[in-house]
Amino acid sequence: MDTLRVKEYMEYQPAAIRCDAMLTEVIDELLKHKSTGAPVVNEQNEVVGFVSEQDCLRSLLVSGYYCDKVDSVKDVMRREVLTIGPEDNVVELARRMTDQLPKIYPVVLDGKLIGLIDRRRILSALVASQVEHCKVW
Template identity: 25%
Template structure:
């Protein structure tokens, strides 16, 4: 089975000119945690996830490693945290999104076994699907599981 046979065709996405505020509004509105970022030709130029947002607002000044554990030492207060969150809302999405070169994506004719391997090995929740360089769909772990096991249960 190929990606185009079971991908979600109506993809929630953001434009490369959007702000992080618009990203978070879509996250909340649709109950999602990641979005492809596209240009005016619907080409994938990035990917923004809740992890990118956490890395920005969870900024820390120092990290210590002791006995294999990471300890984050936070220097600041609630006011500084809120200021970072407010600043983040105004940023262009491409300031914190994964750039095109790092975006994991699959082609529209990729087979399901390879997609499952990509999602598992890369530890990602979903992957954009493209055809001729243009975003045409998205596939999540849930899509792969449903497609694989629906006739077995």
């Protein structure tokens, strides 16, 4: 299992939100891709933030209550984003994920977004590896 790499299990064409998107666009993208969150990227495809369904819900509740304008992604995104590289180990990432860290990690190479990996893909990798390992015995 130590040979499992993120690049083997990541999503290669993830939903990514432009940093100038309005919250309604963000919600449309998340719903379209059936995703709980997505990285926010600039014009150079560098990850500058992360936005989740929870961030959107919070903003919609506040703007609905006060009848304020709808926010842009810049107003609600988290700016500190944990990323991972395509050569990183899946088992190590799984260990990190058990400590309540993000459920979704943007995968970056040379500072650019190239993919996404989430708990579901990690579970799939670990199960497949375990099944293959047990066949040998």
